[in-house]
Amino acid sequence: MDNEHIKDLARSAKLAFNEDDIKDWNEALKNVDAFAEKLSGLDSAAAPQPTERKMLFREDEIKPFADAAGLIADFKESEDDFCKVEKML
Amino acid sequence: MIKNSTVSVLNDAIKKIKEKNAELKAFIEIFEESALEQAKKIDEKRASGKPLGRLAGVCVGIQDNLMYKGHLMTCASKILQGQRAPFTATAVQRLIDEDAVIVGRLDMDELGAGPEVKTACADAVAAGMVPLALGTEAAGLKPTYGRISRYGLSAFSGSVDRIGIFANNAADAAIALGVLAGADDNDAMAYDIAVPDYTNALSTDLTGLKIGVLENCGYGESLETLKKLGAQIINVSLPSLQYGEACYRVLTSAEASANFEKFDGIRFGFAAEAENLDEVYSKTRAEGFGKEVKKTIISGHYILSKDNYKKTFVKAQAARAVIAADFKDAFKKCDIILTPATLGDMRFAADVAGLPRISAGNLYFYADKFKEEAILKAAYAFERAAKK
Numbered sequence: 001m002d003n004e005h006i007k008d009l010a011r012s013a014k015l016a017f018n019e020d021d022i023k024d025w026n027e028a029l030k031n032v033d034a035f036a037e038k039l040s041g042l043d044s045a046a047a048p049q050p051t052e053r054k055m056l057f058r059e060d061e062i063k064p065f066a067d068a069a070g071l072i073a074d075f076k077e078s079e080d081d082f083c084k085v086e087k088m089l
Numbered sequence: 090m091i092k093n094s095t096v097s098v099l100n101d102a103i104k105k106i107k108e109k110n111a112e113l114k115a116f117i118e119i120f121e122e123s124a125l126e127q128a129k130k131i132d133e134k135r136a137s138g139k140p141l142g143r144l145a146g147v148c149v150g151i152q153d154n155l156m157y158k159g160h161l162m163t164c165a166s167k168i169l170q171g172q173r174a175p176f177t178a179t180a181v182q183r184l185i186d187e188d189a190v191i192v193g194r195l196d197m198d199e200l201g202a203g204p205e206v207k208t209a210c211a212d213a214v215a216a217g218m219v220p221l222a223l224g225t226e227a228a229g230l231k232p233t234y235g236r237i238s239r240y241g242l243s244a245f246s247g248s249v250d251r252i253g254i255f256a257n258n259a260a261d262a263a264i265a266l267g268v269l270a271g272a273d274d275n276d277a278m279a280y281d282i283a284v285p286d287y288t289n290a291l292s293t294d295l296t297g298l299k300i301g302v303l304e305n306c307g308y309g310e311s312l313e314t315l316k317k318l319g320a321q322i323i324n325v326s327l328p329s330l331q332y333g334e335a336c337y338r339v340l341t342s343a344e345a346s347a348n349f350e351k352f353d354g355i356r357f358g359f360a361a362e363a364e365n366l367d368e369v370y371s372k373t374r375a376e377g378f379g380k381e382v383k384k385t386i387i388s389g390h391y392i393l394s395k396d397n398y399k400k401t402f403v404k405a406q407a408a409r410a411v412i413a414a415d416f417k418d419a420f421k422k423c424d425i426i427l428t429p430a431t432l433g434d435m436r437f438a439a440d441v442a443g444l445p446r447i448s449a450g451n452l453y454f455y456a457d458k459f460k461e462e463a464i465l466k467a468a469y470a471f472e473r474a475a476k477k
Contacts, residue, residue: 006387009387009390009391009394010387011371012390013346013374013386013387013389013390014350014353014367014370014371014374015371015374015375015378015383015386015387016368016371016372016374016375016376017375021383024380024383024384025383025384025387028384028385028387028388029387029388029391031338031388032338032339032342032388032391032392032397032401034335035334035335035338035339035401035405036335036339036397036400036401036404038331038332038335039332039335039336039339039400039401039404039405039408040400040404042329042332042404042407042408042411043411044404044407044408044410044411046411046414047407047408047410047411047414048407048410
């Protein structure tokens with residue numbers, strides 16, 4: 001297993017890592033490959049197959065909001081035409 | 090139902106837990122204050138002549154992945170350090186409604202993600218610390234998927250998660266299942282199927298019960314015992330059993346990795362010191378999760394990645410359907426299937442198929458969906474015969 005690929009997986013999983021982690025995870029992914037190999041031997045033709053998933057996109061469009069002033073007024077704090085939320089960090 | 094004063098029963102239980110916990114480390118926390126409050130209320134109810142619940146005075150341990158409002162629930166993980174349950178799980182509430190006393194939380198493998206070494210629920214009951222425990226460990230009575238609501242159970246793998254019952258015997262498990270089973274508006278997967286009185290199924294006469302056995306399994310003398318009780322032993326085969334573990338590991342890793350995404354230092358438990366938001370996420374998760382959980386997460390991301398999704402996750406879903414069909418065929422010939430507890434593939438296969446099972450001695454009894462009465466009956470008779 002390519003270590004760079006494992007690092008990419010870790011980044012997508014939002015996990016900080018060190019080199020020991022990469023070794024550990026390499027072993028874990030080998031197990032997954034072994035499970036995939038095992039499952040490839042299963043004749044699943046008769047089993048119900050999952051339907052293909054499709055991502056449906058629509059064009060973004062800006063629609064004016066009817067009561068923007070009311071929405072902002074409902075907020076605890078606002079500045080100009082923006083609602084203010086508490087700082088997270 | 091316990092007839093002595095609930096407060097005295099509770100005090101005895103707490104004393105025993107404290108004595109034995111030093112060695113067993115089954116309990117992470119004892120809820121002394123809330124348990125005493127509950128016990129006093131039950132005694133007041135008893136003194137005033139009000140009818141008592143089916144579990145009046147029974148002390149119960151709950152695994153650290155079940156919510157009990159206001160109490161800590163950490164799934165034995167640093168990532169949930171200091172996290173208090175915002176509500177009570179349906180299963181726990183049903184125990185409370187029947188006057189059971191929740192005495193504390195039990196240890197578990199971190200977030201339920203393995204390596205399947207902790208057996209705190211089974212240990213606590215076996216050691217006499219509590220007569221009843223709820224948890225997601227392998228042993229005990231695992232009812233059909235959807236028989237007990239999972240509302241308030243911290244999710245590990247949504248298509249597999251089930252709350253199990255740990256009791257001293259099948260008779261006690263039958264009473265507890267009667268309390269816990271049934272539909273729940275808060276869990277769409279909790280089936281609205283009538284809950285029988287499972288204790289009616291308990292009998293030492295197994296005449297007419299067909300028990301399926303697998304080839305090349307070491308059953309020892311258990312088959313003779315079951316035959317003497319009246320059961321008929323039938324050979325069955327489950328060709329897809331060999332795919333049980335691969336199917337289970339792939340599905341649960343994928344689902345768990347998705348479930349654990351929410352633990353990022355913002356809403357729940359532990360948060361690492363960091364300079365910016367991305368670092369909060371990655372450092373919190375790196376410091377908060379243990380080794381096994383991280384392996385599960387990385388495996389899950391790998392399984393769900395574009396290049397692997399079809400050959401792992403989709404294939405495992407197909408395997409699950411094949412396994413379920415094999416079980417269906419087998420249960421046309423028999424009422425229950427018996428295996429040694431050590432046959433791991435069977436446990437994994439039954440888990441992905443959502444079938445109920447109960448452990449008795451070193452055996453597992455499995456049945457078709459919602460046929461808990463059959464396994465309770467067999468386990469009850471087997472336990473009685475083994476005691477003679």
